[in-house]
Amino acid sequence: MTTSTTFGALESAKSRVLPLLMTGLLGVFIIAVSGFAQMDVVHNAGHDYRHSMAFPCH
Amino acid sequence: MSVFRNAVFLAAIAGLFAGIVMTGLQSFFTVPLILQAETYEAAAPAHDHGAHDHGEGAAADHHHDEEAWAPADGAERTFYTVLANVVTGIGFGLLLVAASEIAGGIAGWRQGVVWGFAGFAVFTLAPGLGLPPELPAMPAADLFARQVWWIATVGATAAGLALIVFGRSVLLAVLGVALIVAPHAVGAPQPATHETPVPADLHQRFVVAVTVTNLLFWLVLGAAMGFVRARFSGPLGTPQNSLA
Numbered sequence: 001m002t003t004s005t006t007f008g009a010l011e012s013a014k015s016r017v018l019p020l021l022m023t024g025l026l027g028v029f030i031i032a033v034s035g036f037a038q039m040d041v042v043h044n045a046g047h048d049y050r051h052s053m054a055f056p057c058h
Numbered sequence: 059m060s061v062f063r064n065a066v067f068l069a070a071i072a073g074l075f076a077g078i079v080m081t082g083l084q085s086f087f088t089v090p091l092i093l094q095a096e097t098y099e100a101a102a103p104a105h106d107h108g109a110h111d112h113g114e115g116a117a118a119d120h121h122h123d124e125e126a127w128a129p130a131d132g133a134e135r136t137f138y139t140v141l142a143n144v145v146t147g148i149g150f151g152l153l154l155v156a157a158s159e160i161a162g163g164i165a166g167w168r169q170g171v172v173w174g175f176a177g178f179a180v181f182t183l184a185p186g187l188g189l190p191p192e193l194p195a196m197p198a199a200d201l202f203a204r205q206v207w208w209i210a211t212v213g214a215t216a217a218g219l220a221l222i223v224f225g226r227s228v229l230l231a232v233l234g235v236a237l238i239v240a241p242h243a244v245g246a247p248q249p250a251t252h253e254t255p256v257p258a259d260l261h262q263r264f265v266v267a268v269t270v271t272n273l274l275f276w277l278v279l280g281a282a283m284g285f286v287r288a289r290f291s292g293p294l295g296t297p298q299n300s301l302a
Contacts, residue, residue, distance in 0.1 A: 015061070016061050016159065016160075016295075017160065019061040019062035019065065020061065020062075020065060020155075020156045020159050020160050021156065022062055023062060023065040023066060023069070023152050023155060023156040023159075024152060024153055024156030024157070026066070026152050027069070027148075027149045027150065027151070027152025027153040027156065028149075028153065029149075030145060030146070030148065030149030030152065031146060031149040031150065031153075034142055034145050034146045034149065035146060036205060044126060044127060044128035044129065045128075045129060045138040045141070045142065046138065046139070046141075046142035047128075047135075048084065048088075048089050048092055048135065048139045049084070049138075049139050049142035049143055049146070050142075051088070051092050051191065051192065051193065051194065051268075052084045052088040052089070052092070052191075052268055052271065053146070053182075053268070053272065054182065054185070054186055054189070054190070054191035054192070054268050054272070055208070056189055056198070056201060056204035056205050056207075056208050
């Protein structure tokens with residue numbers, strides 16, 4: 001009984017890690033585009049925001 | 059899949075809310091200072107983006123052409139600032155939900171505030187020590203070098219905090235402190251000269267305004283996430299309360 005419960009908990013912890021890593025990667029991607037991308041259009045659109053977030057911008 | 063969907067949902071709600079709050083704070087505290095500094099930009103011919111951002115070879119890449127699209131001042135510019143704030147609010151929300159769920163999940167808004175403080179320390183406080191917020195018309199070191207230092211500092215501070223809070227031994231905590239200190243021992247890339255037409259007191263007010271608005275942004279983001287999660291916790295599971 002105890003063994004199977006432990007196994008179940010481990011299994012569910014494992015199955016959570018991959019989707020959570022994907023969640024984190026999506027966040028990194030979004031921040032990279034909005035905060036770091038050097039395209040002029042993205043830069044100009046987010047100019048005030050980038051300065052206000054203190055991103056190393058230009 | 060439901061873990062991913064629920065994590066994104068949580069980040070989207072909290073990020074949307076925090077991004078909108080952030081825009082209100084910025085329009086009062088930081089944007090007026092940015093606009094004021096831009097009046098010095100015209101008076102500073104040395105502030106040619108292409109010249110100091112990159113090595114000579116890459117200078118053309120990031121020169122702000124006259125033709126490059128930019129939002130018109132006023133409502134349009136504010137609209138894009140809201141958009142950027144909401145998008146990044148969701149981006150930071152995704153990182154926060156990923157980190158906090160791996161650590162067991164945020165139990166309520168109060169614990170969310172603690173997570174928000176951690177986010178502030180990692181993304182604003184630590185990189186801001188070496189690279190204080192800049193106003194337009196201020197000199198800065200090579201952009202790529204600053205971005206590398208910024209990312210390395212954020213990563214080291216996050217890892218260091220995690221080791222201190224979740225590490226199970228004193229040794230790991232000491233290692234965590236070392237990781238947090240290391241980027242500042244190395245030092246951030248600095249410009250060749252700090253000469254700028256921007257008055258020092260304007261910059262000082264801007265640094266305070268940016269730091270405080272970012273603190274509020276992170277506290278709102280964390281609290282909103284804890285609050286929403288407490289109401290939709292089913293699919294993500296009961297918090298494991300590892301943040302004892």
